[in-house]
Amino acid sequence: MPEERVERFNLFERLGHWSHGITFVFLLLTGLALVFRGYAGLLGPGGLRLFRSIHHAMAYPFTFLTVIILILGTPRTAWQWLRECLTWGRDDFRFIAAFPREFFGLKVQLPEQGKFNAGEKLNSLLTIAGSILMAATGWILLLRDSFSPAVVAWALPLHSAGALLMGGVLLGHVYLALGHPGSRESINGMLSGKVSARFAREHHGRWYRQLKAGEKVVKEQQKIA
Amino acid sequence: MAKYGMLIDLTRCIGCHGCTVACQARWDLLPQVQFTKVHRYEVGTFPRVKGGVVTTQCMHCDEPPCARVCPTGATQKRADDIVVVDEQKCIGCRYCQQACPYDARSFNPQGNIVQKCYFCYDFVEKGQQPACVETCMAAARIFGDLDDKGSELSRAIASRKAVQIKGTSIYYVPPRNLDASFLPADFREPGAVRIWQDIVHPGGKTVMGLAAGAVIAGLVINNIKGGGKNA
Numbered sequence: 120m121p122e123e124r125v126e127r128f129n130l131f132e133r134l135g136h137w138s139h140g141i142t143f144v145f146l147l148l149t150g151l152a153l154v155f156r157g158y159a160g161l162l163g164p165g166g167l168r169l170f171r172s173i174h175h176a177m178a179y180p181f182t183f184l185t186v187i188i189l190i191l192g193t194p195r196t197a198w199q200w201l202r203e204c205l206t207w208g209r210d211d212f213r214f215i216a217a218f219p220r221e222f223f224g225l226k227v228q229l230p231e232q233g234k235f236n237a238g239e240k241l242n243s244l245l246t247i248a249g250s251i252l253m254a255a256t257g258w259i260l261l262l263r264d265s266f267s268p269a270v271v272a273w274a275l276p277l278h279s280a281g282a283l284l285m286g287g288v289l290l291g292h293v294y295l296a297l298g299h300p301g302s303r304e305s306i307n308g309m310l311s312g313k314v315s316a317r318f319a320r321e322h323h324g325r326w327y328r329q330l331k332a333g334e335k336v337v338k339e340q341q342k343i344a
Numbered sequence: 345m346a347k348y349g350m351l352i353d354l355t356r357c358i359g360c361h362g363c364t365v366a367c368q369a370r371w372d373l374l375p376q377v378q379f380t381k382v383h384r385y386e387v388g389t390f391p392r393v394k395g396g397v398v399t400t401q402c403m404h405c406d407e408p409p410c411a412r413v414c415p416t417g418a419t420q421k422r423a424d425d426i427v428v429v430d431e432q433k434c435i436g437c438r439y440c441q442q443a444c445p446y447d448a449r450s451f452n453p454q455g456n457i458v459q460k461c462y463f464c465y466d467f468v469e470k471g472q473q474p475a476c477v478e479t480c481m482a483a484a485r486i487f488g489d490l491d492d493k494g495s496e497l498s499r500a501i502a503s504r505k506a507v508q509i510k511g512t513s514i515y516y517v518p519p520r521n522l523d524a525s526f527l528p529a530d531f532r533e534p535g536a537v538r539i540w541q542d543i544v545h546p547g548g549k550t551v552m553g554l555a556a557g558a559v560i561a562g563l564v565i566n567n568i569k570g571g572g573k574n575a
Contacts, residue, residue, distance in 0.1 A: 153415040153437060154545060164416060167435040168456075222558070224566040263438070272442045276540035283548025287555035294559040300566050 123316040125330060127234070127308035131192025132200075135185045136309055139250070142181040146253075147289065149174040150282050178261065182254045203233060204240045204247075211237035221301060222291075234326035242292055249285040252277060346489040347425045348463055349513035350477075351497055351506050352399055355520055356484035359384060359397035363476035363485065370464065370475035377450040379461035380476050385526055396519035398526055401476075402427060402448040402461035403512035409537045410440035410449065410460075425490075425513055426463045434458060443537045446528055463487070 128136070149170040152158050159167060189197040210230040214237035220227035229236075235243065256278040263271045296306045304318040319327040363380045371379065380401040387394050404427045411419045411427065418433035419440050429440075436456040441449045449460045464474035468487075472478070477485040488497030490513065500506070506515040507524055511531025518524050 153439075154549070156415065156417075159415050160417075164418075164433050164435055167416065171435060171437070223562050224569050268442065268447070272534060272536040275439065275442060276536055276544045279540060280544045280548055283544070283552055286548075287551040290552070290555040290559050294562060298559070298563055298566075300570055 124313040125316050125319050125327070126312050127314050127319070128312050129193055129196065130312065131188055132196055133309055133312055134192065135188040135197070138180060138188055139185040139246075142177050142184070143250075143285070143289070145177045146174060146181055147282060147286055149177070151286070154279060154283065175261065178254075178257055181250070182258070200235065200243070203235050204243045207237070207240070211240065214238065215241065222295075222299070224300070231324040232322065232326070233329075234323055236322065238295075242288065245285070245288050249281050249288070252281040253285065256281065345423045345491075347491045347513070348404070348468065348487070349425070349490040349497060349515065350463070350474075350488075351486045351500050351504075351515040351517070353484045353486070353500075353504060353506075353517040354396065354398060354522075355517050356482040357382075357397050357399060357480075357519070358482055360481070362479045362481060363399060366475040366479035367461070370467075371459075371462075373459070374452055374454060377452055377459055379448075379450075379459070385522055387522065394521035396522035396526065398516075398519070398522070398528075400446065400448065400528055401514075402463075403446050403509060403514045403528065403531070404461075404463060405445075405512050405531050407511070407531075407533070409443040409445065409533050412541055413439040413443045413537060415439065422465070424465075426465045426468075427460075428462050428465060429457070429459060431455065431457050431459070443534060445532060445534050 152162055152167055152170050162170065210232070213230045214232060217227050217229055218238050221229060256274040259266050259270060259274040260278065266274075295302045296309070297303055302322070304314055305322075308314045316327070319330070359382050361382050364378050364382060367373070367379045368375075368377070373379070380399055383398045383400065385396050385398065387396075404421075404425060406425075408419070408421055408427045411421055414420075415437060416433050416435055418430045418435075419427065420430070421427050434457040436451070436458065438451060438458055441451060441458050444460075449458050451457075452459050464472070468474065474485075474487050477487045486497045486500050488495040490498060490501075492498060501508075501515050504517045506517050507527065508515050509528050509530055512528075514528070516524075516527050518527060
């Protein structure tokens, strides 16, 4: 009997995630060439000019595509996601405090979590804030002639700072999605949309119970009908 | 090695823009790209009005922030103190333009590069004068070796009580009608450049390095615990 699976992300949530993820990785890899001198030297002026064109072209989907996909495709779940990210309880803080041990594969008891655990909420909030910062400073740099020199001068360090911090966050994000034995089942939620029922129960207990309770209600309503 | 510098005697400058144009002609610049500019000032209220002229250009700073932020090494300070841009290496990121405290750099939209006054280094190497010096009919500009105490430049700086813009290679004799506050300010590295290069870049690289280290440590620990085939 195949393992029971439950849907965690619908098609538009997944498309929104990947349009953001792919454009961000392109922007990061092309942008970091201006931070790491060895990398810039390796590419040479021709490579760097090509990277600039890619970087500037990616600015458009990075800024607009994900927002459009989420708003037009799945506004209800996107709103729920935002609301959940902004709702922090005691269990969330306890989760964050205990999570470093889990990250390094040490034994730890984590408090029960909803559809998004506190780490995912923190990652979401950092991503939203970081992306707004990167898009705002990036567009200032692209349209620099319309801004005062002081604004442009400060956009540069902010753009660099945002890129390097978000780059660090991305490394942890990719590790948890692909490498970490406890959490790497979550990548399936972003590929097929479904995760194993066991993973949902063990990692997102509160969400799993609500899901089951919802199914029960539907079934009973069908019975009554 | 010479240490090149320039004196601009603003008591002689008449603001004819000859320097701007001669430079553009020699370097074949776009009309909107001007390596040396002429600014006019008026002080006082009518009828007691006085005017003056101040020219500006790349100051060939001792510690040029433009060279510091350049990610490709296109902008460099040479051993003879001239700050140059290797236009082949420039990728037009325009970091230097923002870093320059004297607004002395221009973007060339045709070549997608940033340009500025080069002190006519290749002509100077052949023993010639920079175009602005050569053309100045009032002989307001003197170019030469600051290290050579006997050079025309060094002697003029001493005899005309020229003001050095500190941290740069440029000296002015202030115009009679204007005080030294109308001259470019002494060199100071812009705060945004300092924070960017001294804090953001090393700090950000550390954050990325720590994140990478944590991921590797996590992978190693999980692999050891799972015996290579973890759950």
